[in-house]
Amino acid sequence: MMELTGSITSILYRKDDFLIAVLRTQKEDIKIKGNIHGIEKKEALTVYGSFETHQKYGRQFTVEYWERPLPQTKNQLITFLASPLIKGCGKKQAQEIVSGLGKHALSTIFKQGSSCLLNIKGIGKKRAAKIADSVRSTLEVQEIVSQLLEYGITANMALRVYKEYGSDAVKTLKENPYVLTELNLIGFSKADDIAKRIGIMPTSGYRIEACLKYILHKSCFQAGHMYMAEDQLLDETAQVLNHHAYGEDIISAKELKNGIMNMEEKSIVIENDCVYPSFLYHHEQNLAHQLSRMKRSRDSIAMSSLERQIDKYQKKHGIILVTEQREAIRELLDKQLLILTGGPGTGKTTVIRTMIAIYKQLFSGHTIRLVAPTGKASRKLAEMTGKEASTIHRLIGYQQGEMPEYHQDHKLPCDLLIIDEMSMVDVRLANNLIQAIHKNTKVLFVGDIDQLPSVGPGNVLRDMIQAGVPTIELTEVFRQARESQIIKNAHRVNQGQSIVFDKEKDDFYFLMQQDPKKIAALLVRSASRFLELGYDLSDILVLSPMKKGPVGTEILNEMLREKLNPIDEVKQEWKIGKRFFRLGDKVIQLQNNYEKQIFNGDTGVITGFTQATDDDGNAIDVMKVDYFGKEISYTKTETKELNLGYAITIHKAQGGEAPIVLIPATASHYMMLARNLIYTAMTRAKEKMVVIGTEEALNIAIANNQIAKRNSKLAERLTKNTN
Numbered sequence: 042m043m044e045l046t047g048s049i050t051s052i053l054y055r056k057d058d059f060l061i062a063v064l065r066t067q068k069e070d071i072k073i074k075g076n077i078h079g080i081e082k083k084e085a086l087t088v089y090g091s092f093e094t095h096q097k098y099g100r101q102f103t104v105e106y107w108e109r110p111l112p113q114t115k116n117q118l119i120t121f122l123a124s125p126l127i128k129g130c131g132k133k134q135a136q137e138i139v140s141g142l143g144k145h146a147l148s149t150i151f152k153q154g155s156s157c158l159l160n161i162k163g164i165g166k167k168r169a170a171k172i173a174d175s176v177r178s179t180l181e182v183q184e185i186v187s188q189l190l191e192y193g194i195t196a197n198m199a200l201r202v203y204k205e206y207g208s209d210a211v212k213t214l215k216e217n218p219y220v221l222t223e224l225n226l227i228g229f230s231k232a233d234d235i236a237k238r239i240g241i242m243p244t245s246g247y248r249i250e251a252c253l254k255y256i257l258h259k260s261c262f263q264a265g266h267m268y269m270a271e272d273q274l275l276d277e278t279a280q281v282l283n284h285h286a287y288g289e290d291i292i293s294a295k296e297l298k299n300g301i302m303n304m305e306e307k308s309i310v311i312e313n314d315c316v317y318p319s320f321l322y323h324h325e326q327n328l329a330h331q332l333s334r335m336k337r338s339r340d341s342i343a344m345s346s347l348e349r350q351i352d353k354y355q356k357k358h359g360i361i362l363v364t365e366q367r368e369a370i371r372e373l374l375d376k377q378l379l380i381l382t383g384g385p386g387t388g389k390t391t392v393i394r395t396m397i398a399i400y401k402q403l404f405s406g407h408t409i410r411l412v413a414p415t416g417k418a419s420r421k422l423a424e425m426t427g428k429e430a431s432t433i434h435r436l437i438g439y440q441q442g443e444m445p446e447y448h449q450d451h452k453l454p455c456d457l458l459i460i461d462e463m464s465m466v467d468v469r470l471a472n473n474l475i476q477a478i479h480k481n482t483k484v485l486f487v488g489d490i491d492q493l494p495s496v497g498p499g500n501v502l503r504d505m506i507q508a509g510v511p512t513i514e515l516t517e518v519f520r521q522a523r524e525s526q527i528i529k530n531a532h533r534v535n536q537g538q539s540i541v542f543d544k545e546k547d548d549f550y551f552l553m554q555q556d557p558k559k560i561a562a563l564l565v566r567s568a569s570r571f572l573e574l575g576y577d578l579s580d581i582l583v584l585s586p587m588k589k590g591p592v593g594t595e596i597l598n599e600m601l602r603e604k605l606n607p608i609d610e611v612k613q614e615w616k617i618g619k620r621f622f623r624l625g626d627k628v629i630q631l632q633n634n635y636e637k638q639i640f641n642g643d644t645g646v647i648t649g650f651t652q653a654t655d656d657d658g659n660a661i662d663v664m665k666v667d668y669f670g671k672e673i674s675y676t677k678t679e680t681k682e683l684n685l686g687y688a689i690t691i692h693k694a695q696g697g698e699a700p701i702v703l704i705p706a707t708a709s710h711y712m713m714l715a716r717n718l719i720y721t722a723m724t725r726a727k728e729k730m731v732v733i734g735t736e737e738a739l740n741i742a743i744a745n746n747q748i749a750k751r752n753s754k755l756a757e758r759l760t761k762n763t764n
C-alpha cells in the first residue's frame with residue numbers, strides 16, 4: 042500500500058462519504074477517490090492505497106484508508122485551530138493558543154481539556170470548553186471513523202454513534218453493531234452483515250433481540266398494528282434469523298423465547314400473547330383510560346335555550362339543519378365527547394361553524410380551539426370556518442423526543458376543542474392530545490372513517506366508534522350532489538358502485554388508456570394543459586397510489602419537472618448526490634420538522650439559493666422554499682427531508698385538497714387497487730377530477746373493500762373501562 046500526503050486543491054465529486062478530489066503532493070497533482078468523510082478544499086490529507094488506471098478516467102489513486110495528518114508546524118497548527126472544524130476559535134485565538142501552548146498544543150488540549158486554555162489571552166471559560174470539546178471530538182472522530190470503516194460502517198454512521206456514545210463508540214459498536222438499527226441508521230439485514238464482518242456470533246442475544254424488535258416495529262410502523270401475536274412474531278423472526286447468511290435452524294425456539302423474555306423487562310409488553318412495543322402499549326392504555334373517563338362525564342345545560350339559539354342561527358343564515366346536524370349540536374353540548382363523521386359534502390363543516398356560533402352565544406368568554414393533524418389540514422379548516430386553526434402538535438407544544446408543553450399535569454386552557462381530520466390521527470398523537478385535555482373541556486372529533494387510516498400505528502377513530510363513543514353520522518349529501526359529479530361519484534365509490542359520467546358536465550373526466558407509460562405521459566400532458574388554462578402549480582394535485590413503477594410518483598415527478606419546470610441557463614440548481622433541486626421546483630416535506638414548523642406532507646416551491654450564518658457564525662449555503670407565503674431555509678443536509686412534490690402519494694395528500702386532481706388507474710399497480718385509496722384521492726378534488734387508465738382497474742379498486750385490519754385493543758379497553 043502506498044502513502045501520499047498533500048493538500049486538496051479541488052473536489053470533483055462527492056456523495057455521502059464517497060469523494061473524488063485532486064490531491065496536490067510535493068511532486069504532482071493526483072486524482073484520488075474513496076470513502077473520505079468531511080474533507081474540504083485546502084485541507085491537508087494523508088491517503089493510503091494504490092494507483093489504478095481507469096478505462097475512461099485514466100490514472101487515479103484508490104484510497105483504502107486516510108487520515109488528517111496532525112499539524113506539525115506552528116502555521117499548520119494555527120490553520121487547523123482556526124478552521125471550521127474547531128468551534129469557537131478564530132485566527133486570533135489560534136495564534137494565542139499556539140504561542141501559549143507551543144507545538145504540542147493539540148495533544149495538551151486533548152489530554153488536559155479546557156483547563157490548559159484558561160490562561161490564554163482572549164479565551165474565557167465558555168470558549169475554552171467549546172474549543173477543547175471540538176479538538177477532542179475532531180481527533181476522536183477521525184480515529185473512530187478509520188477504525189470502523191473496515192466493517193462497512195460509513196463515516197456518517199460512525200459520527201452518529203459517536204454523538205450517542207462518545208468515546209465508547211467503537212467499543213459499543215464492536216460489541217453490539219445492532220445499535221445502528223436502534224439509531225435508525227440501517228435496517229436489520231445491513232446491521233447483520235456488519236455484525237458478521239465484526240465476528241459477532243449468530244446466536245448472540247443482541248442479534249436475536251434486534252431481529253425481534255425489527256420484525257415487531259416493521260409490523261407496527263409499516264402496517265399500522267399496535268401489537269403482534271407472539272407466535273407470529275416468533276415465526277417471522279425465526280425465518281429471518283435462520284435464513285439470513287447463516288443457514289437454517291441456527292437459533293432454537295427456546296433461544297427466541299429467551300430473547301422475548303429479556304426484552305419484556307426493557308422494550309416490550311406482552312398481554313395475553315399479544316406483543317406490544319412498550320411505548321405503544323402505554324399510549325393505548327392511557328388513551329383508553331382517559332377517553333373512558335371523558336365519555337362518562339356529562340354536562341347539563343338549558344336545552345330550551347339551545348333550541349332557541351339553533352332557530353336563531355338558522356334564520357340568520359338562511360339554512361335549515363337536518364335532524365342529524367341538529368342532533369350533533371345537542372349531543373356535544375350535552376356530553377363531553379362527540380364524534381361527527383360523514384363523507385364529503387355531508388355538512389360536517391356546517392355543523393362546526395354552527396356549533397362555534399351557538400357555543401359563543403351560550404358561553405361568552407369561553408375559549409374555542411380548532412386543530413387538525415397536519416399543516417395542510419389545519420389551513421383548510423381555518424379557510425372553511427374563517428377561524429384560526431393550528432396543528433395538534435402546535436396546540437400542545439409537541440417537540441420530538443420531549444414532553445409536550447401541555448400534558449396530564451399541565452392542561453390546555455380551552456373550553457371547546459374541535460379536531461378535524463381525526464381519521465389521520467395515530468395512537469401516539471391522540472394520546473398526547475387527550476392527556477392534555479382538561480376534564481371540563483368539550484371535545485368534538487370530526488372525520489371520515491372511509492378514508493385511509495392514519496400513517497402511524499392504530500386506528501383511533503374507527504376504534505372509538507366501535508367502542509360506542511357517542512357518534513353522529515351525517516348521511517345526506519348537500520354539496521355539489523346535483524351540480525357536480527365528483528361528490529356523487531365519491532359516494533358511489535364508497536358504496537361499491539362504479540363511476541358514472543355525464544359528458545354535459547365538465548368536472549369529472551375519464552381518459553381511457555391501457556399502456557402505463559402512456560398513462561404517465563397523459564398525466565403530464567393534462568397537468569400542463571391545466572397550467573395553460575391559467576391554473577397555478579399549487580392548484581394541481583397529481584396523485585399516485587405508489588412511489589415506484591411506471592406511474593409511481595418517482596417517475597411522474599421527473600417527467601412533470603421536465604415538462605413544467607425545464608432547465609435553462611439562468612435557473613439555479615443544487616446537486617446533492619444523484620438528486621437535484623431547481624429554482625421553481627415544487628417540493629414536499631417528508632417528515633415533521635417542529636423547529637421549522639413544517640410538517641409531513643406540506644408542499645412548497647423553491648424560491649432561491651443563498652447564504653446564511655450557522656450558530657457558530659460560519660457562512661453556509663441554504664435553499665429557500667416558500668410554503669404558503671412562509672419562507673423556510675434548508676441546508677444541503679436538511680434537503681433529505683424534501684422530495685419533489687409535482688406528484689405525491691395519495692397517503693401524503695390526506696387532509697389536503699386542490700381544485701384539480703389527476704390520478705392514474707392501471708392494473709400495473711394491482712396491489713394498490715383499493716376502494717379507500719380511490720375514495721381518498723377523489724375527495725381531494727374541489728373542481729375537477731381526472732382519472733387516466735382503464736375502467737377495469739378502477740372497478741377492481743372500487744370492488745376491493747378489504748380494509749386491512751389493524752391489531753389494536755383500544756376498542757376492547759374502552760368498552761371494558763366503560764362497562
Ligand SMILES: Nc1ncnc2c1ncn2[C@@H]1O[C@H](COP(=O)(O)OP(=O)(O)OP(=O)(O)O)[C@@H](O)[C@H]1O
Pocket residue numbers: 360361362363366383384385386387388389390391392519520521
Ligand atoms: N342543512 C343544510 N341545508 C342546506 N345546505 C347545507 C346544509 N348543510 C350543509 N349544506 C351545504 O352543503 C355544502 C357542504 O357542506 P360542508 O362543507 O359543511 O360539508 P363537509 O362535510 O364539511 O364537506 P367536506 O368534508 O367535503 O369538506 C355547503 O355548501 C353547505 O352550505
